Amino acid sequence: MSDTLQLEMLPLEADIRRRIAAAGPMPVDEYMSLCLADSEHGYYITHDPFGAGGDFITAPEVSQMFGEMIGLWIAAVWKQMGSPENLRVIELGPGRGTMLNDALRAAKVMPKFSEAVVVHLVEISPALEAQQQRTLEHLETPVYWHPALVDVPKGPAIILANEFFDALPINQAVKTERGWHERQVEIDADGKLAFTIAPDPIPQFERLLPPPLNSAPEGAIFEWRTNNVAMELGRRLANDGGAALVIDYGHAESAVGDTFQAVGKHAYADPLSAPGTIDLTAHVDFQALANAVEAMGVEGYGPVTQSQFLRRLGILTRAASLKTKSRATDAATIDAALKRLISEGEAGMGTLFKAAAFAHPSVGALPGFEN
Numbered sequence: 001m002s003d004t005l006q007l008e009m010l011p012l013e014a015d016i017r018r019r020i021a022a023a024g025p026m027p028v029d030e031y032m033s034l035c036l037a038d039s040e041h042g043y044y045i046t047h048d049p050f051g052a053g054g055d056f057i058t059a060p061e062v063s064q065m066f067g068e069m070i071g072l073w074i075a076a077v078w079k080q081m082g083s084p085e086n087l088r089v090i091e092l093g094p095g096r097g098t099m100l101n102d103a104l105r106a107a108k109v110m111p112k113f114s115e116a117v118v119v120h121l122v123e124i125s126p127a128l129e130a131q132q133q134r135t136l137e138h139l140e141t142p143v144y145w146h147p148a149l150v151d152v153p154k155g156p157a158i159i160l161a162n163e164f165f166d167a168l169p170i171n172q173a174v175k176t177e178r179g180w181h182e183r184q185v186e187i188d189a190d191g192k193l194a195f196t197i198a199p200d201p202i203p204q205f206e207r208l209l210p211p212p213l214n215s216a217p218e219g220a221i222f223e224w225r226t227n228n229v230a231m232e233l234g235r236r237l238a239n240d241g242g243a244a245l246v247i248d249y250g251h252a253e254s255a256v257g258d259t260f261q262a263v264g265k266h267a268y269a270d271p272l273s274a275p276g277t278i279d280l281t282a283h284v285d286f287q288a289l290a291n292a293v294e295a296m297g298v299e300g301y302g303p304v305t306q307s308q309f310l311r312r313l314g315i316l317t318r319a320a321s322l323k324t325k326s327r328a329t330d331a332a333t334i335d336a337a338l339k340r341l342i343s344e345g346e347a348g349m350g351t352l353f354k355a356a357a358f359a360h361p362s363v364g365a366l367p368g369f370e371n
Contacts, residue, residue, distance in 0.1 A: 060099035063337035067102025097135035234296030250284030307350030
C-alpha cells in the first residue's frame with residue numbers, strides 16, 4: 001500500500017489493518033467492537049448519530065408519544081412492584097435522553113412516583129452524555145452516568161433498553177460442507193477489507209445451535225452475541241427486584257441469516273467501508289436474549305410487535321388527544337408520526353421492531369403483554 005493512500009486512510013481503518021497484518025483475519029465481533037467503541041476513534045465515542053442531521057432516527061425522535069407510552073409503562077410497573085420509595089430507573093444507551101425526558105414527564109401522573117426515582121444512565125459516548133445532560137438538566141430528579149450496567153448501585157430497578165442490544169457486537173459463523181466456520185475480516189488480494197472464513201470449523205458448534213437450525217443449507221450464516229449484558233440484566237432483577245423493557249428490531253425466534261448492516265446519513269452502507277464513521281448493527285435474536293435473561297431466574301414476557309405494545313398502552317388515545325389541541329398542520333404531523341411508529345408496512349416500525357419484558361417473579365404479568 002502506498003504511503004499516500006496510508007495517509008488518506010481513516011485512523012481506525014489503519015489500526016484495523018495493522019491488527020490484521022500482525023495477527024491474521026479478525027473475527028466480526030472484534031471488528032464491530034472496534035468500529036463502535038474504540039476509545040479514540042469509535043463511532044459512538046465520536047458521533048451524535050441521532051436525528052435528521054445524524055445517521056438515523058429512533059422512535060423517541062419520531063414523536064413524544066413513544067416516550068410518553070414508556071413513561072406510563074414505568075409508572076404502572078412501579079405500582080405493581082409495591083411503589084418502592086427508592087427506585088432506580090436505568091436506561092441502557094439513552095441516545096439524546098429524549099425518551100427518558102418524555103417518559104418521566106408522563107409518569108408524573110402516578111402520585112409520589114417522581115419522589116421515588118433516581119435516574120441512572122449507562123453510556124460510553126462522551127458526546128452523547130453531554131447531549132443527555134442538556135436534555136435532562138431541568139429535571140429535579142437526580143441523574144447519574146455509568147459506563148456499564150454492573151456499575152449502577154444495587155436496588156429495585158426498572159431498566160429500559162431501546163435500540164441498545166442491536167448495537168452490541170455479533171459473532172457470525174458460515175456453514176460449509178465441513179461444518180460451521182467463524183466469519184472474519186481480512187485484507188484481500190486487492191488490498192481491501194473483505195469477509196472471509198476461518199480455515200477450520202468451530203468444534204462442536206452444532207451442539208450450540210438451536211435444533212431446528214442444524215439442517216441449514218451450505219452458505220447459511222448464523223449470528224450470536226455474548227450474553228454478558230443480558231445475564232447481568234437478569235441477575236440484577238432476580239437479586240434486587242424490578243422489571244426491564246427491551247425494544248429493538250429483530251426476530252422473535254432464532255434463525256439463520258446475515259443481518260450485519262451499516263447506516264450512514266440515513267442510507268445503508270457497506271459495513272467494511274469507513275470504519276468508525278458509520279453505524280454498525282445487527283438484528284436482535286429475541287429468543288436467545290430471553291433465554292439468557294430468564295436463565296438468571298426471572299419471568300419473560302413477549303416478544304410482541306411494537307405496534308401491539310404501543311396500541312395496548314394507549315397510543316391511539318394519546319394521538320387523538322394531542323390532535324384535539326393542535327392546528328391542522330400539527331395534526332397531520334401527529335398522524336404521520338403515529339403511522340411510522342405502528343405501521344405494519346415496510347416504511348413503518350410497527351412489526352420489524354419487537355418489545356419484550358422481564359421481571360422478578362413477584363411483580364407479575366406486565367402491562368402491554370396481555371394475551
